[in-house]
Amino acid sequence: MKDYYELYLYDKLCIKETCHPNEDIKKIIRNAVVTGDLCFGGSPLSLKTCKILSEIMRKSSSIRFADFSDCLLSPDALGLIIESITCNQNIKELNLFGNNIKNENVPLIGKLLSRNASIETLILKWNSFGESVKCFSAFCDGLAKNESLQRLDLRNNELCENCINHLANALKNNASLKHLDLRWNNISNGGAKYLLQALEENSSLKNILLEGNHIHSELRFAIEKCLKDNLNLSEKNVEYEKRVDLLKARIQALELTHDQNLEIVKEAAEKRVIDSQKRLADLANEISQYRKTIQNLEEKVSTLNSNLIHEKQKSAVMEEVLKDREKQYSDLSLEYQSSDKALKKALHEKELEHLKINALAHEKLSQEKELLAKVEAELEAEKFKNTSLINEISWEKNKVEATIKQKTETLEIERDMWRKKVDELESSYSAQIQRMKSLALDKQQSLENTIMELSEKQVLLF
DSSP states (O other): OGGGHHHHHHHHHHHHTTOOOOHHHHHHHHHHHHHSEEEOTTOOOOHHHHHHHHHHHHHOSSOOEEEOTTOOOOHHHHHHHHHHHHHOSOOOEEEOTTSOOOGGGHHHHHHHHHHOSOOOEEEOOSSOGGGOHHHHHHHHHHHHHOSSOOEEEOTTSOOOHHHHHHHHHHHHHOSSOOEEEOOSSOOOHHHHHHHHHHHHHOOSOOEEEOTTSOOOHHHHHHHHHHHHHHHHHHHHHHHHHHHHHHHHHHHHHHHHHHHHHHHHHHHHHHHHHHHHHHHHHHHHHHHHHHHHHHHHHHHHHHHHHHHHHHHHHHHHHHHHHHHHHHHHHHHHHHHHHHHHHHHHHHHHHHHHHOSTTHHHHHHHHHHHHHHHHHHHHHHHHHHHHHHHHHHHHHHHHHHHHHHHHHHHHHHHHHHHHHHHHHHHHHHHHHHHHHHHHHHHHHHHHHHHHHHHHHHHHHHHHO
């Protein structure tokens, strides 16, 4: 099964190494798969068993805690265990308490620290790390490169002043270690001074346990003071980081709010633009209708003008007829006058020539007078008829001119009214567009000012 791959691997490796599987070891491996704790504390482990366990730890992703305390590991067995843990980036805690680690095995643990980026707790108490200063120096070189270790237990490791010198140099470059246990070693005042110098450069170390060493109380107090300052600084840094995170969260929230507001303003502006475009289309339609109405009115005016021209032409014809009748009347008057003169002359001549026939001439003269009266009556009637016709033509002309004038004035008033309405609509639309643009610009300026203020606050905070 996938969940118990480690047990399957253990049985397979036991067959390969020609050894019988141990039920206690299988039980420990099964517990490690479930809980993540691989605990062999107090159980002596042979070289073959360590070889099998090293292969399992190299390939397992379930193990988080490895306990090999008091397992009486031989140097070769310890080398296999450390090499497998070096390749495993899931183990958080390693306990090698009481395995008499010394000399050539000490640099192996330094190599483990330099290559493994997962171990946070390393328990190395009751070993012999201080037996070789050179080997302990190699261990310290690995510690200086490590970036994950937070707790280191070096109790009862026979550490001397020279060992502490190398350890102090490593602490100057290590920024992850927070708790260091150096109780019951051979640390003197010189070693304490090395630690004190290291704490001047290391601000991450919060606690150093130094009981059971030969250190003056003043030096111990100075170290404790440095650790306390580091702790306070760490708390302040944590508080500062929290504030920075809070400010970042607020800035992100404000940026999100700004983006949302900007989107809202953008949507509103787009909506208003669309509404304005629709309104423009409606206004264009209205203007088109108004233009059609004006065109119709112009066509009516043109028709009225043509009618006026026609009436004028008709009036001109009637005036010509009137002139012809006046001419006829004048001709009749001239003919009458000429006839009258001719009659008078004839009468005078007849009076001279026909004195004798006076009665007959008198009678003929009476007839002529009657004819003349009748002609004069006809002329008067024709003159009265012509005068009435002239008056009627003049009245009809005045009436037509008044009608044309009234319709022209009405047309001008309607044209001015429609033009005024079109101008009002265009000015109203321009004012609305300008007002919307002004509102959008004011909103954008307000948002930009807010962003600038937030940016300045962020710069001041950092």
